[in-house]
Amino acid sequence: MSQRSLADRVTVPEVAVFVSGVVSMGIEILVGRVVAPEFGSSIFVWGSIIGVSLTALSVGYHYGGRRADEQATPGKIVRLLVYTAVYIGGLVWVGDPLLAAASTIPLPDRFASLPAVVAYLAVPTYILGFFSPYAAELLDAETVGGASGHVYAVGTIGSIVGAFGTTFVLIPAFATVTIELLFALLLLGTAFAISLTTTSGVDRHKTVTVVCAVSMLTVAPVAAPGAVDVVEEETGGIPGDTIHETQTQYQKLEIADRRGVRTMYLNGQPQSAMDLDDPYRHVFDYSRYMHLPFLFADDPDEIDRVLFVGGGGFTGPKHFVHEYDVTVDVAEVDPAVVRAGKQYFDVEESANLSIHTVGGRQYLQETETEYDLVVVDAFKKDQVPFQLTTREFMELAKERLSDDGILYMNVISAPSGSASQFYRAEYRTMETSFPHVYSFPTYGSGSHVQNIELVATKDPGVVTQSELTARNRDRDVGIDLADEIEPYRASEETGDVPVLRDDYAPVDEMLNEMAGRQYVVEGAPGMNATAGA
Known part of the structure; x- marks a missing residue:
């Protein structure tokens, strides 16, 4: 048949x-x-x-x-x-x-x-x-x-x-x-x-x-x-002339030029910017704060190996390689972002700069390299990915740091008010793993949604604001950080927020308080956005 x-x-x-x-x-x-x-x-x-x-x-x-x-x-x-x-x-x-x-x-x-x-x-x-x-x-x-x-x-x-x-x-x-x-x-x-x-x-x-x-x-x-x-x-769109646009496997990526500044947007949110005439100028003010660890270290020359979690336009990695005698690794999960950085933001891999196309937490789990500084500057729209916010991640980062290592984290939240829950929960979470945590709001201490820079140290000694001011005066770290030291905060009220854990991290609920509020990005004109929009 x-x-x-x-x-x-x-x-x-x-x-x-x-x-x-x-x-x-x-x-x-x-x-x-x-x-x-x-x-x-x-x-x-x-x-x-x-x-x-x-x-x-x-x-x-x-x-x-x-x-x-x-x-x-x-x-x-x-x-x-x-x-x-x-x-x-x-x-x-x-x-x-x-x-x-x-x-x-x-x-x-x-x-x-x-x-x-x-x-x-x-x-x-x-x-x-x-x-x-x-x-x-x-x-x-x-x-x-x-x-x-x-x-x-x-x-x-x-x-x-x-x-x-x-x-x-x-x-x-x-x-x-x-x-x-x-x-x-x-x-x-x-x-x-x-x-x-x-x-x-x-x-x-x-x-x-x-x-x-x-x-x-x-x-x-x-x-x-x-x-x-x-x-x-x-229906509107990002400001400026769009020179590159693509839908990556993770997000929508757009690059636009406006008034001599090139900006990378991920899902409509400004992530990195570069002055076309002066590529090493800090366009977004919050990126200047990334140099603060060189004042927290007992000896800035001891910061020799640096990991950036999150690439974007590679503003931080480029500055560090250009200004310091350091070796920089970057863990950037999106290969399209890496390609865009190389094509549009003058990023070049070298003996001092290596780019790894992998998620930051996965990279830390797999690497055996010891770092003196880990910089977490990764975002999905205006949110730090959940897996980079928890106590388990903090412990992992701590294990990969040298004895005097420093963890630096850039978050978007508010210093006070109802929109501050995520910032304060992250502060409390970092405190469970590190002896001391310091924070630096970039746009005042009020309820504005903004970039807040967190610095966690393994050194048991407290670094005071006056010590940072003196070190800024006496050390040559390539940039004057007097204004960045001003919003120094060495403690925070965290009794009403949870420690973020892998099995319980209500990050979405906390960030929900930011929805509809203006996210203030100090720097290039026209860059302010609406958080959660």
């Missing part, structure tokens, strides 16, 4: 439910990237995405199941595929203004992303929920249980393909609008293929006409980039 080919064995319901699984999981992951520049990628954002997706799917399952007895035909499946493609393809055109409009809805900060997530995700996911009950009804199975089990298995396999494919293949390779286009075309292609292979309830001529028309409308924005550019221009 001859065996049937795979094409003969695969049925219309199986193809439809597999594709619905691919698209439903793929679009869910993609929405996380779409809303991140506006709302971040906190636990609240991802909770909203998962919750909306599950709600829409469950409603689709319910109504699809009620209608499956009467409406489950290949022709109806073709129409549902086209409807979903139309919505997802429409996001290519109107996604940006839709996101901008959703962000204006006044809601408590933790729920701020919910309208945007609903607008992007609810309708297509609801429609995709119809496919499983329709497929179960159409399958030629001996039992209801057999049909249901087979449908769920095929749909889950599709979801697995959608999850891994979107995460590891599509997002690293394409812009979000291109991925939306690909999902829409996958749905349309499936509708077209079904219409050619079945006559049950399908008007082939009409279906082919509709599929071709929708395909052209969907492809148009990508084929004619000007249409998308108009939308982006109307």
Whole structure:
């Protein structure tokens, strides 16, 4: 007996439910990237995405199941595929203004992303929920249980393909609008293929006409980039002339020139800046504070090996190599950031500067190198990644430091008020691992959200503000730090905040207090931003 080919064995319901699984999981992951520049990628954002997706799917399952007895035909499946493609393809055109409009809805900060997530995700996911009950009804199975089990298995396999494919293949390779286009075309292609292979309830001529028309409308924005550019221009963007823009596997990266200053933005937040005429000028004032460890050390010449966790535009590493006789390692997790630093920010690896494309905590776990100074300057939008904030990380950094080693950490928070919770929790966490912790707000001691620089020392002796002032006067560290010493704080009230641990670090909850507040970045004009926006 001859065996049937795979094409003969695969049925219309199986193809439809597999594709619905691919698209439903793929679009869910993609929405996380779409809303991140506006709302971040906190636990609240991802909770909203998962919750909306599950709600829409469950409603689709319910109504699809009620209608499956009467409406489950290949022709109806073709129409549902086209409807979903139309919505997802429409996001290519109107996604940006839709996101901008959703962000204006006044809601408590933790729920701020919910309208945007609903607008992007609810309708297509609801429609995709119809496919499983329709497929179960159409399958030629001996039992209801057999049909249901087979449908769920095929749909889950599709979801697995959608999850891994979107995460590891599509997002690293394409812009979000291109991925939306690909999902829409996958749905349309499936509708077209079904219409050619079945006559049950399908008007082939009409279906082919509709599929071709929708395909052209969907492809148009990508084929004619000007249409998308108009939308982006109307909804605003980063200041200056954009010279480089890409969607990396971790974030959206943009580089813009404005008034002689080149700035790197990650998910819309300014991360590093370079004066094009004077590359070693500190554009952002907070970067000057990175030199403070050379005043905290008993002998600045003892700082010989330095690790930077986080690269960005490599402002700190470049200055250290240029001004001091030190060897610098940089752990930067995003290879696109490393490439951009080399191409646009004059970063060159050398005998004194090595760049490792790996996460900072992973690097510290794997390295056997002992450092005299570890500088943590890593951010995801305006948040220090959770895994770099906990007591376990502090202990790991302490183990990799020399006997008199120093840990320097740049955080974004407020020195006082309700938005200070994260700063004070980080201060308390560092105190559990180091004898002394000092802090330096960069924009006053009030409630403004700003960069706050934390210095933790292994030396049991206290370094007073007057000692720092004297050392600044007597030592040549390449920069006058008199103004940076002024906001010195050697203690902090931390009784009402927790020690951050790997198993309990409510960083998102604490940073939620910063949402909607102006984040003040002292330096280049036009660089102030809104924290949590």
